[in-house]
Structures are given as C-alpha cells and as structure tokens.
Amino acid sequence: VTNISTIAGSGTVRPAVPAARQEQRRDDRTALGFLAPFVVLYLLFVIGPTVYALVLSLFNGSLVRAGLGSFAGLGNYAEALSSSDFWSSLWHTIYFTLLTTPPLVVLSFIFALLADRARRGRWFFRFAFFAPYVLPSAVMSLIWIWIYTPAIGLADNWFGRIGITPPGWLGDPHWAMPSVAIATVWWTLGFNFILYLAGLQDIPRELYEAASLDGAGPFQQIIRITIPLLARTTTLVAVLQAIASLKIFDQIYIMTSGGPNFSTEPALEYIYDQSFANMRIGYGAAVSMLFFLVILAVSFAWFRISSRQEGGM
Amino acid sequence: MATATTTTARPATAGRASSTAASFDSRNKLFNRVCFGVLIAFSLIWLVPIAWAVDTALKPNAETTKIPTTWFIENPTLQSFRTVLSSGGIWKWYLSSFLTSAAVAAGTVLTASMAAYALSRLRFRGRQWWFLFVLAGIMIPGQVLIVPLFREFHTLHLLNTYWAVILPQIPTAIAVFIFKQFFDGIPKELEEAARVDGASSARIYRTIIMPLARPAVSAVTIFTFVWSWNNLLWPLLVLTNPNLMTIQVGLASVQGSYGIRYADTMASALLGGLPLVLAFLLFQRNIVEGIAGTGLKG
Numbered sequence: 001v002t003n004i005s006t007i008a009g010s011g012t013v014r015p016a017v018p019a020a021r022q023e024q025r026r027d028d029r030t031a032l033g034f035l036a037p038f039v040v041l042y043l044l045f046v047i048g049p050t051v052y053a054l055v056l057s058l059f060n061g062s063l064v065r066a067g068l069g070s071f072a073g074l075g076n077y078a079e080a081l082s083s084s085d086f087w088s089s090l091w092h093t094i095y096f097t098l099l100t101t102p103p104l105v106v107l108s109f110i111f112a113l114l115a116d117r118a119r120r121g122r123w124f125f126r127f128a129f130f131a132p133y134v135l136p137s138a139v140m141s142l143i144w145i146w147i148y149t150p151a152i153g154l155a156d157n158w159f160g161r162i163g164i165t166p167p168g169w170l171g172d173p174h175w176a177m178p179s180v181a182i183a184t185v186w187w188t189l190g191f192n193f194i195l196y197l198a199g200l201q202d203i204p205r206e207l208y209e210a211a212s213l214d215g216a217g218p219f220q221q222i223i224r225i226t227i228p229l230l231a232r233t234t235t236l237v238a239v240l241q242a243i244a245s246l247k248i249f250d251q252i253y254i255m256t257s258g259g260p261n262f263s264t265e266p267a268l269e270y271i272y273d274q275s276f277a278n279m280r281i282g283y284g285a286a287v288s289m290l291f292f293l294v295i296l297a298v299s300f301a302w303f304r305i306s307s308r309q310e311g312g313m
Numbered sequence: 314m315a316t317a318t319t320t321t322a323r324p325a326t327a328g329r330a331s332s333t334a335a336s337f338d339s340r341n342k343l344f345n346r347v348c349f350g351v352l353i354a355f356s357l358i359w360l361v362p363i364a365w366a367v368d369t370a371l372k373p374n375a376e377t378t379k380i381p382t383t384w385f386i387e388n389p390t391l392q393s394f395r396t397v398l399s400s401g402g403i404w405k406w407y408l409s410s411f412l413t414s415a416a417v418a419a420g421t422v423l424t425a426s427m428a429a430y431a432l433s434r435l436r437f438r439g440r441q442w443w444f445l446f447v448l449a450g451i452m453i454p455g456q457v458l459i460v461p462l463f464r465e466f467h468t469l470h471l472l473n474t475y476w477a478v479i480l481p482q483i484p485t486a487i488a489v490f491i492f493k494q495f496f497d498g499i500p501k502e503l504e505e506a507a508r509v510d511g512a513s514s515a516r517i518y519r520t521i522i523m524p525l526a527r528p529a530v531s532a533v534t535i536f537t538f539v540w541s542w543n544n545l546l547w548p549l550l551v552l553t554n555p556n557l558m559t560i561q562v563g564l565a566s567v568q569g570s571y572g573i574r575y576a577d578t579m580a581s582a583l584l585g586g587l588p589l590v591l592a593f594l595l596f597q598r599n600i601v602e603g604i605a606g607t608g609l610k611g
Contacts (some may be wrong), residue, residue, distance in 0.1 A: 016521065024437075024438070025392035027435060027436055027437050028438055029435045030431075030435060030437075030514050031431040031435040031436075031437035031440075032431075032437070034427045034428060034430055034435065034514070034518070035427070035431050035432075035443060037423070037424040037427060037428075037486060038424040038425060038427065038428035038489065039428065040448075041420075041424060041480065041483050042447070042450060042484040042486070042578060044465075044480075044484075045458075045462065045465075045480060045481040045483070045484055046450050046453055046455075046458070046460075046484050046486070047450070048461075048465075049353040049461035049465060050453055050458065050461075052464070052465070053457070053458060053461040056460065056464070062502075067545055111352065111355060114348045114351060114352040114355075115352060117345055117348050117349070118348070118349055118352060124356065125352060125356050125596070126597070127594075127597075128356035128357070128359045128360050129356065129359055130591065130593070130600075130601075131360075131363065131590060132362070132363070134539065134586075134589040134590055134592070134593045135586040135589065135590070136542065136543045136560055136561050136564070136585060136586060136589070137543060137545055137561065138545060138547075138561045138562075138563075138564035138565045138568075138582075138585065139561070139564060139582045139583075139585045139586040140583040141565075141568075142564060142568060142578055142579070142581075143362050143363070143365070143366045143579070143582055145568070146365075146366070146369065146575055146578065146579060147362060147365065149575075151380060152362075152377070152378050152379070152380060152382055153382070154365050154382060157381065157382035158380070162383075166476075186359065186362060189359075191604065194601055194604045194605060195604060195605065197605075198601075198604070198605030207443075211341070212341070218341065218344050221329065222517070233537040239382050244507035247454060247456050249456065249545070249546050250545045250546065250561075253545070253546075253549075253565070254565050268456055268546070269457070271457075271460070272459070272546070272550075275459070275460045275463075276463075276550065278583060281460050281464065283369050284460045285460045285461065288457040288459075288460055289457070290455070290459070291457055292454070292457045295454055295457075296452060299452055
C-alpha cells in the first residue's frame, strides 16, 4: 500500500525531504486527527480528573472554597484508614457484593440451563428475566420500597400467608441489606442470564448426544460437559458482577439512604456524603482513591484467572 | 474450543445403543418437562414485582392501603396515570433523559469509532502506546471521579446544564475496544482497493468501514444510551434544577413527595420505565446479540 500511495503523492513532495519521511508524517497527522476527538474528551474527563483526584487527596480542600487548601500529605489517607466509618462503609460494600454475586451467578446459570433445554417460549423467558434489567434503578427501587412497605406491602402479605412473622425489611438494620440484595438479584439477573445463554449455545449438541449414548444422565452431562466448558463465561460473569456490586449506590441511596442507622451505607455513598454534605473534597478524593484500589485489585485478579484459563485450553 | 474431534467417532456406535437410547429418551423427556415447569414457575415469580406495580397503579390511591393486601381491584382506574402525566414533570424528565442519552450515544459512537479506526487501520508512530493509553481507561470506574469532575464543572460554570451530564459520559474506553475488535475483523482488501482509487482515510472510514460495522454501531449505541439513561449518581450531583432533571433524578426526588399515594408512585415508576422496556421489545435481538458478542470478548 505504502508504495502505491508514495508514488501517488510524490508529485507534491519537496525534493529536500525524503518521500518516505514526508509520507510517514502525513500518516501520523491523519491518525492523530482520528484520535483527537476521543483523546481530548478522554484527557478532560477521565485521565485529567484521575490525576486531579490524586492531587486533591493530598490537600485539605473544601467544596465551598476555591483552590486546593493546605497541604495534607498522606493525612487524608491516614485518617480514612483509621476511621471506623470508612471501614464500615467498605464492609457494607463487600457484604452487599457477597450477598449478591453468588446468587446472581448460580441462579442465572440454572435459569439459562433450563431455558436452553426449552423448545418453546424462549422469547418469553428472555423477556421475564431481562425486562427488569432495563428498568432504571429509581423505578426498580420505587417498586421494591412498595413491596417492602410494612403491613400493606406484598412481602408482608406473602409471609403472613405462610404463617411466618415477617422481618422489618428495609427498616431493620439486620434486614435492610439482604432486602436490597434480593431486589438487586431480581433486577440484574437478566444480564448474566443472557451471557450464559450465549455461552450454552456455543456448546455443540453432539457432545451431549455422545455422552447420553455413553449412559450419562442429564446431571452428569451438566457436571462433566456444561460446567467445565462454561468456565470462562463463569469467570467473566462473576467478575463483572463483583465489580458492578462493589459500585453499589443507586438502590441504597433511594431505598434506605444508607440507613437505618448507617447500617447499609456503601463506599460510594460515604464518598458522596463526605465530599458533598460535609464538603471535605480532599478527604473524599482520598477515599475515592482507596476505593479505586479495591476495584483494581478485583480486575487484576480476574485478569490473572482468565489468562491462566486461556493458557490451559 | 477444540470440541469437534469427539463428535466424529460417534455414529458407528449409535446402532448398538438404540435399544437403551429409547429408555434414555423417555427419561430425558420427563426430565425436560420438569425443567420446563421449574422454568415457568421462576419466570412467573420474576414477573410478580412488575405485575404488582401495574396492579397497584390501576387502583385508586385509597384502595392500595387496605388490609388485607389483595390483587383484586374493586374500582379499576387510570386516574393515577392521568395525575402523573398531567403534572408535567414527567414530560420534562423524558425530554432531559432523551436529549442527554441520545447526545451521549451519538458522541460515543462517533469519537470511539474514529479512534478505533486509527488504532486498527492506520500505521503511525507510537500506535501501541496510544492503544495502551486508551485501554487503561477501562480500569477507571467513572464513579470514583465524581469529586474532581464536580470541581471541574463548577470551575467551568457548567453545573446545571446538559453539558455537565453529557460530556463526561462520552469518552468510553470500552467502546473504543469494542470497535477496534470489530474493525480488526473486516478484511483489508476492501479498503486497499479504495486506496488505490485514491480515496482518503476519512472517506474510507465513512463509506466503507462504518457501513460494515453496523452490528458494532448498534451494540454501542444501545448500550451507551441505556447506561446514560440509567445513570443516577452523576446527574443527581450536577442537576438540581427541576426543569433539567432526568427520569432517574426526577423519580429519586419524587420518592418522598407522593407520601402514601402508592398508586401514583407506581404509575410514575411504570411511566419512567416504559420507554426502555418498549425499546427492549423493539431491539431485543440487537441487545441480546450485543451482550453475548461484546460481553464475552471484552
């Protein structure tokens, strides 16, 4: 290609500069032209703010005062690491992740497995499981607040029917987080369901037929064929889910505002409150950076596991 | 995956197994029926919350607080939907959500596909470094940037404008990655023929690459639109003017204000969720293929 275009462009080349270098320069300029719109926005709103957050975290900045404020060194970090509020918000985040990730992986796998066997009504199952996922978090939260409403809500009604005293749901510090977790499993299961369904369709039918001729029952087929062949999908689903769950904010903000008595306040809401209610943006930025490290650690763990899986195949 | 090898040897043994296969078949049939039953049960359970919201919204407000709770509607009415629609707020929220999400989707598709074209097709110095630089963005979750971004938009005097909602959501590193993967799969010959005819890179991008990349374009458009539509944290921070609020911010702020008017609350929730559910029904295939294709590769 280069040869042809060099010849085509050689008419305009000044004799002092070698044609190849001139050509290279023009290619560089074209490429930068294509990259520029993305890179400018990327620098302004992703890379720039990341660096700015790092700088802010080293100062005692306030939301209402311009400028960085006095230099704090690592003071904000030290304060966060010794603050019980920081640790409990981090724990709430991890607790929520632990409550939601296993059911969201296991249930979506089971539902996909069942739907993959069904010959009829696939669109219906896809709709039933995936429709909640497209609802905005505020919509989903409003519906579940109503379901959890004491005495007149559907949850209390169902528990009453089977004769169990219902827990206090969102109003009970011990039950608030599990309640939000149940709503979240209902809400986001569809995404994983679709990922698993796609993975299942990639497994050749002949494998099952062969196994069935060898006398393997349905359960053996699942354990010997399906689960091992879906290992990569499972890693992907689990990590995407864990990262999404760590970033929990919306449902808790609307359903409990971090209560009752801060029992559900997650990391992002702690950052939000410290930065915008208490106006301590330096401290908020430091907590953001610590939270960022947690998410990075999960991403790297995934990278390690998936590259090992890829190597093994 | 290397699975083809195991399947070819089988047909020879099929005859031997035919008598036992019949009993397996009937066992399998029963198993399949049980599976189907369980699946139906769970999918119906999954629809209960939405059905309950619809049921509630069709009741008069007074009926929703009756004990015992019942699905039966004594006086079905559309009054709650009328109340919400005539209050005006929701139309403004629709407009805000639509304008900002459409702008984000268009901006993301354009900028990400251009960058991906350069990274996939053009030869220039430092290409690998540029790619790594963009790739690093996948690791940075936007949520940890709310503090510096808020400061930035405050300084730019752009708080309470659509710009504040739109601009930070446009640079999406994962979209560049999805486009690059797709472009890498397009045969080079098409492009080379055009280049011989003297077409510029801009022309090739516009008339050859982008039309061929329609599946990637639709996947990225749909996903950035939905993500932007469903974003709560950032618009909540930068939009305090009720006239500019998106659906998400509006519904979050309305949560307390309806008080115990549960039918009205459910009507507003359902109306807030309706556009995306309709879009899902329309684009079901693209969405499903988009998740399956890009999700597994990313």
